[in-house]
Amino acid sequence: MSPPNNGAALALENITVTFAARSDGAPPYTAVRDTTLVIGRGEFVSVVGPTGCGKSTLLNVAAGLLTPSGGRVLVFGGNLSGLNRCAGYLFQADALLPWLSALDNVALGLVYRGTPRPEAHERAREWLARVGLSGHGHRYPHQLSGGMKKRVALAQTLIMDPQILLMDEPFSALDIQTRQLMENELLDLWSADRKSVIFITHDLEEAISLSDRVVVLSAGPATHPIGEYPIDLPRPRDVAEIRLTPRFVELHRDIWHTMKDEVMKGYVQSQKA
Amino acid sequence: MKPNANNLWLYQILLLVAVFVAWHVLTATEILPPFFFGKPLTVLEKTWEWFASGKIYMHLGITLVETALAFIIGTALGLGIGLWLALSPLWSALLDPYIKAMNSMPRVILAPIFAVWFGLGILSKVALGVTLVFFIVFFNVYQGVKEVSPVVLNNARMLGASSRQLLRTVYLPSATSWVFSSLHTSVGMAFVGAVVGEYLGSAAGVGYLILQAESVFDINTVFAGILVLTAFALALDGLVTFAEKRLLVWRPAQGETEPL
């Protein structure tokens, strides 16, 4: 089945991830089983699923940080081995380097790449301005609010101009206003050059309002996709306003119908654990 | 007037004066035998004499040079070897029992060996100080590397860091922050190494002055030496606090606010 995916930006084919048994005698745990997920060029795909179902695991596989137990990853048609150099990764947890100022954090990738420091700083300043943080470059991560840290992280990832963007629940820790602001900013930035995006979230409304396509995952263990929904809402979108349109409500109802049972299953499982 | 944050220093000085007065009264009335407990006025006089005659400066200088060298060499070795072992699981597994053994050994007993190897000059004191400082720094660096958040590490890797760049921008800063948090202890240990080394056999240094005075039962001079050492230990500690504030700006301090 490889030829059809050659045109895709990223293809996860029949991915299975089994975590080895831990020393405390727990049996091996299969987080993801036989999952296929294809992201077209310039496509914005959201992946939703209950907490603990294996979303981050799947993204780590796509990033090349985790080698799957089975299946393969294609990046622009080529087999992925090692880190995915075409991808930028916005992590779920705080990932800024705490000992670097916001400016140095944003410039970091360029410096790694060998860009002279003055030039890297100049471009980092531009990116800080673009995420609405000009004048905050001298601050250290602990001096920034949660929302500001996410913006710095976004600038840190986007300054590298990756062709593929992997985002792991980037806004889930933010309050609702900040979150909608950031979602709109993200759509603005994305529409400028249409990167291929996998956006992980457990929030269905967020998924629908941002994406071209929503993939629903089953509850763990042995997570796999149980539904795929093209989102035919017009762009450009305003994430707050689009939620009020009849088409949005209709899509939400359809997808939620599939998800509901899985969320319940996930809840029951987390109660057992 | 009750002690509060503003006048606390006043009470702290009063407490010091009270201790000296009590010491004076107890030894002057011979409730405590002055032969064993000394006389505070004589102790202060001796101390004054040292500084006035300039006799102490050479000895203090030597003790401080030993401290500084022990601190610098011990920290550099601890940092280097700590980073190396923390990043090579095979070597760290191999050396683990030996490191544990060396750390639990009372290392002051190495002093006679160092005296034989390096003579009675400053080298043997530096060597003793290094063994004391090394392990503190080593364990902190080791910890610092192990405690690097895997997310931060993965982030740096995804941003394209080579393993050298990872070492420089992730492991080293994390390790140095742990080294700094142990700076007070390690500077103190360097000082202990120097003084104990001198006390066990030397030809110069404040520890040597104390040793000499002790051999002729001049208890007042012993106390004077202790007084000088304490004052300099406090000064060193202040210096460390200053350096810490300068170098660890990125670390959150509790209840930190921006001055207007």
Ligand SMILES: Nc1ncnc2c1ncn2[C@@H]1O[C@H](COP(=O)(O)OP(=O)(O)O)[C@@H](O)[C@H]1O
């Ligand atoms: N390194 C690991 N070793 C063992 N189990 C893991 C590991 N990483 C994740 N898991 C398990 O895999 C499942 C999926 O985790 P994750 O992908 O983080 O879920 P989420 O969908 O919330 O992002 C969880 O049950 C988690 O406990």
Ligand SMILES: [Mg+2]
């Ligand atoms: Mg997750």
